[in-house]
Amino acid sequence: MTFTQELIEKNLSVWQQCLDSPFLQQLGAGTLDEACFKGYIVDDSLYLREYAKVFAWGMTKAEDLDAIRTYYSLLSFVNEGEGATRLVYLNRYGLDDHSIQHLPQRPENLAYTGCMIKAARxxxxAPECMMACLPCMVSYQWIFQRLLQQYPNVRETPFWPLVRDYTSQSYEQACQSWLAYTDRICQDLDAERKAQCSEIFRECSLHELHFWEMSLQPRTDLP
Ligand SMILES: Cc1ncc(C[n+]2csc(CCO)c2C)c(N)n1
Incomplete structure (x- = not known):
């Protein structure tokens, strides 16, 4: 078993709780209140802005071009793949990136990005930097694939573009290459550093769960 397979296995119960969270279950069933979804999209946009800073710290410590290429590929997915879908949703709610930048991240969101940035800083x-961003990328793939199996009719709901992004073959391939890179750089770490890495992965998985729980409440500060 590779290191990342081990990490994923150890955290599957947390990811399962994410999948079982009322927000995702209602999203799959198409019954989710769009005010909650709107709040999620706004917080997620603020989250992704902070997420970029994780790699800014990562870049300063990069020892080879492989690390830089991986960070670039992660950021370009945020910007091009996820970014495009998010913008469609923001526009649908009469918002855009500019109009939400002044809004605060909700506490669970802030705690999550704080944890990621601290781990990378x-x-x-690169191992610590990748540990901070692996749960977010790989849990989404795991969760949304299962959500689509559980709720094939999510294709008929307003939430399909989001689900489609994370269930595509190209996203799965991207995840595989990010995981393979992580396994490569973690191969020769000593036990203590591996344990620290595992702790970051655990913490960030729990933050994912808290983000889904937070999202069941709508934001109260949106136009
Ligand atoms: C709270 C939150 N967690 C995870 C993701 C998913 N995600 C964030 S960055 C990225 C690109 C590759 O790592 C992916 C898939 C999200 N959008 N929001």
């Missing part, structure tokens, strides 16, 4: 290098 205080960590020794």
């Amino acid at each position: 205080d960590g020794k290098g």
Whole structure:
């Protein structure tokens, strides 16, 4: 079993709780209140802005071009794939990136991005940086694939563009290559550093769960 397979296995119960969260279950069934979804999209947009800073810290410690290429590929997915879908949703709600930048991240969101940025800032290098962003990328693939199996009719709901992004073959391939890169750089780490990495992965998985729980409440500060 590779290191990332081990990490995923250890955290599957948390990801299962994400999948079972009322927000995702209602999203799959198409019954989710769009005010909650709107709040999620706004917080997620603010989250992705902060997410970019994780790689800014990662870049300063990069020891080879492989690390830089991986960070670039992660960021370009945020910007091109997810970014495009998010913008369609923001527009649908009469918002755009500019009009939401002044809004605060809700506390669970802030706690999550704070944790990721700290891991990349205080960590020794690429392994810690990848640990901070692996749960977000890989849990989405795991969760949305299962959600689509459970609710094939989600294709007929307003939430399909989001589900489609994370269930596409190209997203699965991208995840595989990010995982393979992580396994490569973690191969020769000593036990102590592996344990620290595992702790970051755990913490960020729990933050994913808290983000889904937070999203069941609509934001109260949106136009
Ligand atoms: C709270 C939250 N968690 C995870 C994602 C998914 N995600 C974030 S960045 C990225 C690109 C590759 O890592 C992916 C898939 C999200 N949008 N919002």
